[in-house]
Amino acid sequence: MRNILKRATLESKLPILGVENNCILSKEADITLCFEVILPEIFTVAAAEYEVIHSAWLKAIKNLPEQTIVHKQDWFTREAFGTSTSSSEQSFLSRAFQGHFNERPFLHHRCYLYLTKTSKQRMAQQSNFTSLCKGVLIPKEMRDKAAVQRFMEAAEQFSDILNDSELIQLRRLDRTDILGDEDSQGLLPQYLSLSSDPAQPLQDIALSAEEVRIGNKRLCLHTLSDTEDLPASISAAGRYEKMSSDRSDCQLSFAAPLGLLLNCDHIYNQYLFLDNSEENLKKFERSARNMQSLGRYSRANQINKEWIERYLNEAHSFGLQSIRAHYNVIAWSDDPLELSRARNECGSAMAQMECRPRHNTSDAATLYWSAMPGNAGDFPHEDSFYTFIEPALCFFNGETNYRDSLSPFGIKMADRLSGRPLHLDLSDLPMKRGVITNRNKFILGPSGSGKSFFTNHMVRQYYEQGAHVLLVDTGNSYQGLCELIKSKTKADDGVYFTYTEENPIAFNPFFTEDGVFDIEKRESIKTLILTLWKRDDEPPTRAEEVALSNAVSGYIAQIKQSESHPSFNGFYEFARTDFREQLTQKHVREKDFDLTGFLNVLEPYYKGGEYDYLLNSPQQLDLLAKRFIVFEIDAIKDHKVLFPIVTIIIMEVFISKMRRLKGVRKLILIEEAWKAIAKEGMAEYIKYLFKTVRKFFGEANVVTQEVDDIIQSPIVKESIINNSDCKILLDQRKYMNKFDQIQAMLGLSEKEKSQVLSINLNNDPKRLYKEVWIGLGGSQSAVYATEVSLEEYLCYTTEESEKMEVMALADKLGGNMELAIRQIARERRAATSN
Structure with missing residues (x-):
C-alpha cells in the first residue's frame, strides 16, 4: 500500500550539516558561532549602565563583516522550583522553607547569541526559497576561506569587546553544548523539541499555514517586521512605573515587556542583518x-x-550603518486555553512598548524554522525592515533572572519578581572577589519594616552552617529562635540571658570549662572588677592597676590548685585574706592601694550584698562553647550598676570567641542596644571590634531604626558605617523626607537610591513577604524578598500574642518548641483551607 501522507524525515529537511570546530555548518555553507550570553540581573541596572551595554553591543557589531547575521535568542521557560538536598541533612526550619517553595513556578531565562556568516545571495532570498520548500538539500562548499578566517577573527574581537564591558559576559558553546550527550540535551535538540528535559524524545513536527505543532505543543508567533509597527521614539531603557515613585526611577530595558515580564513559555528572537551599507x-x-x-x-x-x-x-x-532587523516572539503551550492566554499576553506586551502587534499565521512555520540555531541564513528577506544599528539594539532584551551565589555558604532569600528561592553569599564570595573588604553589616529599617524578621532569618541560617552567633537584643526578638535551638540541642546550646525580678541575670566571670585563663580572659576580669571599683571619671593609679592585676593572678592560681568552685565570692574572700597577707609582706602602703576601701566598694556583689546574684551564678556555664547566645538587656539598659557589668561580660564573651576559636565563623549582632553601649564608655570597643573582627573570620552587625541616630552619632558614622561594607536597608518610606541625609551618610548612588525607594512598591498580593535592599561595597546591590514558611514565621514572629501562643503550647508539651510550631502551623493551614 502506497504512503500518500505528506510527510518527510527530519534528516532530509534539517538544514544543519554538522558541528565542526564548535561551529554549526549548514548545508547552504553558512557558518555559525554560538555563545551563551550572561546578562545583568533584573532591577539592578541604572539608565547609565544600559547606555554602556548599548554602546558595547554597538562597538562589537560594527566590528563584524558584511553578510553577517546577528541572531540573539532569549529563552523563557516556566519551571517549578525543586531541591536536590536530602531532607535528612536539613534542620526542621530548612525543611519547612523547602516545603513552602516546593513546586513554586517561575520563569527561567537563558540567552544565546548566534553569529552567522552567509552569502549575499542568501541574505536576499525570499520565503519561497527557504529549505522547507526544497525537496532535497545538497550541501554546498564555502570556497572563500579568507572570508571565513576574517569572520572568525571578527567574532573573537566581538566577544572580547562585550566581555570587556563587564556588564555582559559571553561564553563560547562547544559541540556538547550544541548537540548534547547522554546526560544533557543540547541546544539544537532543545529547540526542535522546545524542552530542556534530557528524557524528552524528539516528537513529530507539523508545519502548515494553519498552525505549527511540535508534539502536543502548539505555537503562536508575533512579529515586529515593519517600520509601521514600531513606536515613534525608542531608547535603550525606560522607566518601569510599577516600581518607580516621584523621587526615584526603576529602569528596565526597552524590550523588557517581551522578556521576564511576559509570564509564559516563549522565545524572543532578535535579528540584525549586516548587508553592504553603501549598496543599501x-x-x-x-x-x-x-x-x-x-x-x-x-x-x-x-x-x-x-x-x-x-x-x-x-x-x-x-x-x-544601514542594516535590516526583525524581532519575533514564539510562544507555545499544549493547552488551548493557555495558548489563547499566551497569545493575548504577547500582543499586550508589544502594545506596552507602543508597538503594533502583528500575529503571524501563514509564515509562522518559516520563521520558526529560520530561528533554529545555525539556520538564520534561511530567514526570509521580506520579513525584515531597514534601520540603523543604534535603534535596532534598543529592542534587545537586556536583563535576566536573579542568580544564585556560587558559594556553599550563604542565606536563602527570594526573587522579588517570581518568588523563586535564591542562595546569597553576603560574606565569603564577595570578600574573595574583592567586592568587600570586611563582612560587617549595617542594617537600617523603621519599626514594622521586617527588620527583626530578616535578622532572625539570617542568624538562623548562619547558626545552621556552623557559625557562633552572639546577639544583643532589646525586645525579645530572638526568644522564639533561641528556645527552638535550646529544645533541639537539649540545652547544650541556645542560651538566653534576660533580667526579671524572679530570675535576675547572673554570670560567673571566673569559670572556664577548659581551665584556660589566657591574657584576654585575665584582662576582661580586670576590666570588670575595675568597672565595679572605679567611676568613669576616676582613673586608677599605676600602683592600683598593679595591685589589681596581682590579685586576679593570685586568685586564678588558687583556682588551678584547689577543687573549690570559682566565683566572685571566692575572689572577694581571697582578697580579704590571702591577698591582704601578700600586701603586708610586700609592705604595700595604704595610700598606694587601699584594700579596705576596695573591699568596701565590692561588698554589694559579695554574698549577702544587694547584687550578690550577679557574678556568682551557680551554673557551670562556659559561653565559649555555646554557639547561640542571646543577651536581652531591655530591662537593664538604663541601670547604672547592672548595665556596664553586663556590657563587659558580653564583650568578653565575643572577644574570647574571636581570639580562641580558630577557623570558626563568628557573628555578633547588636540591635538597638548599641546606643546604650556607646553611652557607657564602650565607643572605643566598638571601633576596635568593627576594625578587627574581620581578621578573626568574624563579622559585626548593627541594627537600628532611628534615622537621627545615624545622622547625629559620630560613633555610627566613623566606626560602624565606614567599616560595614554590607549595608542592608528595609522599607524607607517613613523616612522619605530625611532620605537625602541617609543617602549622603551611607554614600548611596542614585541607582542604589532608586532601588531602595522601590522596596514593597509592587509586592505580589498572593504572597506574604517584605522586601529588603542589600548593597555590597558600593558596587553590587539588589532588592530581595524575605519570604518564609509558616513554621519559620511562628518561630521569628515578634507579635506578642502569636509568640505567647507558641510559648504556652511549648510549655504544655514539655518545652518542645518544634512540636508546638508544627501543631499551630497545621491548625492554621487547616483553618485556611476550610
Whole structure:
C-alpha cells in the first residue's frame, strides 16, 4: 500500500550539516558561532549602565563583516522550583522553607547569541526559497576561506569587546553544548523539541499555514517586521512605573515587556542583518528619485520620498550603518486555553512598548524554522525592515533572572519578581572577589519594616552552617529562635540571658570549662572588677592597676590548685585574706592601694550584698562553647550598676570567641542596644571590634531604626558605617523626607537610591513577604524578598500574642518548641483551607 501522507524525515529537511570546530555548518555553507550570553540581573541596572551595554553591543557589531547575521535568542521557560538536598541533612526550619517553595513556578531565562556568516545571495532570498520548500538539500562548499578566517577573527574581537564591558559576559558553546550527550540535551535538540528535559524524545513536527505543532505543543508567533509597527521614539531603557515613585526611577530595558515580564513559555528572537551599507543607501537614492517622479500620481509617493530622504540624511549626517532587523516572539503551550492566554499576553506586551502587534499565521512555520540555531541564513528577506544599528539594539532584551551565589555558604532569600528561592553569599564570595573588604553589616529599617524578621532569618541560617552567633537584643526578638535551638540541642546550646525580678541575670566571670585563663580572659576580669571599683571619671593609679592585676593572678592560681568552685565570692574572700597577707609582706602602703576601701566598694556583689546574684551564678556555664547566645538587656539598659557589668561580660564573651576559636565563623549582632553601649564608655570597643573582627573570620552587625541616630552619632558614622561594607536597608518610606541625609551618610548612588525607594512598591498580593535592599561595597546591590514558611514565621514572629501562643503550647508539651510550631502551623493551614 502506497504512503500518500505528506510527510518527510527530519534528516532530509534539517538544514544543519554538522558541528565542526564548535561551529554549526549548514548545508547552504553558512557558518555559525554560538555563545551563551550572561546578562545583568533584573532591577539592578541604572539608565547609565544600559547606555554602556548599548554602546558595547554597538562597538562589537560594527566590528563584524558584511553578510553577517546577528541572531540573539532569549529563552523563557516556566519551571517549578525543586531541591536536590536530602531532607535528612536539613534542620526542621530548612525543611519547612523547602516545603513552602516546593513546586513554586517561575520563569527561567537563558540567552544565546548566534553569529552567522552567509552569502549575499542568501541574505536576499525570499520565503519561497527557504529549505522547507526544497525537496532535497545538497550541501554546498564555502570556497572563500579568507572570508571565513576574517569572520572568525571578527567574532573573537566581538566577544572580547562585550566581555570587556563587564556588564555582559559571553561564553563560547562547544559541540556538547550544541548537540548534547547522554546526560544533557543540547541546544539544537532543545529547540526542535522546545524542552530542556534530557528524557524528552524528539516528537513529530507539523508545519502548515494553519498552525505549527511540535508534539502536543502548539505555537503562536508575533512579529515586529515593519517600520509601521514600531513606536515613534525608542531608547535603550525606560522607566518601569510599577516600581518607580516621584523621587526615584526603576529602569528596565526597552524590550523588557517581551522578556521576564511576559509570564509564559516563549522565545524572543532578535535579528540584525549586516548587508553592504553603501549598496543599501544607493538603492534608497534610486528609490527616492523614483518616488519623486511618481509623486504627481499619488500623495503616498511624496510621503515615502520624504521618509526615504530623512533616512538618507540621518545616515550621511551621522555616519550610520544601514542594516535590516526583525524581532519575533514564539510562544507555545499544549493547552488551548493557555495558548489563547499566551497569545493575548504577547500582543499586550508589544502594545506596552507602543508597538503594533502583528500575529503571524501563514509564515509562522518559516520563521520558526529560520530561528533554529545555525539556520538564520534561511530567514526570509521580506520579513525584515531597514534601520540603523543604534535603534535596532534598543529592542534587545537586556536583563535576566536573579542568580544564585556560587558559594556553599550563604542565606536563602527570594526573587522579588517570581518568588523563586535564591542562595546569597553576603560574606565569603564577595570578600574573595574583592567586592568587600570586611563582612560587617549595617542594617537600617523603621519599626514594622521586617527588620527583626530578616535578622532572625539570617542568624538562623548562619547558626545552621556552623557559625557562633552572639546577639544583643532589646525586645525579645530572638526568644522564639533561641528556645527552638535550646529544645533541639537539649540545652547544650541556645542560651538566653534576660533580667526579671524572679530570675535576675547572673554570670560567673571566673569559670572556664577548659581551665584556660589566657591574657584576654585575665584582662576582661580586670576590666570588670575595675568597672565595679572605679567611676568613669576616676582613673586608677599605676600602683592600683598593679595591685589589681596581682590579685586576679593570685586568685586564678588558687583556682588551678584547689577543687573549690570559682566565683566572685571566692575572689572577694581571697582578697580579704590571702591577698591582704601578700600586701603586708610586700609592705604595700595604704595610700598606694587601699584594700579596705576596695573591699568596701565590692561588698554589694559579695554574698549577702544587694547584687550578690550577679557574678556568682551557680551554673557551670562556659559561653565559649555555646554557639547561640542571646543577651536581652531591655530591662537593664538604663541601670547604672547592672548595665556596664553586663556590657563587659558580653564583650568578653565575643572577644574570647574571636581570639580562641580558630577557623570558626563568628557573628555578633547588636540591635538597638548599641546606643546604650556607646553611652557607657564602650565607643572605643566598638571601633576596635568593627576594625578587627574581620581578621578573626568574624563579622559585626548593627541594627537600628532611628534615622537621627545615624545622622547625629559620630560613633555610627566613623566606626560602624565606614567599616560595614554590607549595608542592608528595609522599607524607607517613613523616612522619605530625611532620605537625602541617609543617602549622603551611607554614600548611596542614585541607582542604589532608586532601588531602595522601590522596596514593597509592587509586592505580589498572593504572597506574604517584605522586601529588603542589600548593597555590597558600593558596587553590587539588589532588592530581595524575605519570604518564609509558616513554621519559620511562628518561630521569628515578634507579635506578642502569636509568640505567647507558641510559648504556652511549648510549655504544655514539655518545652518542645518544634512540636508546638508544627501543631499551630497545621491548625492554621487547616483553618485556611476550610
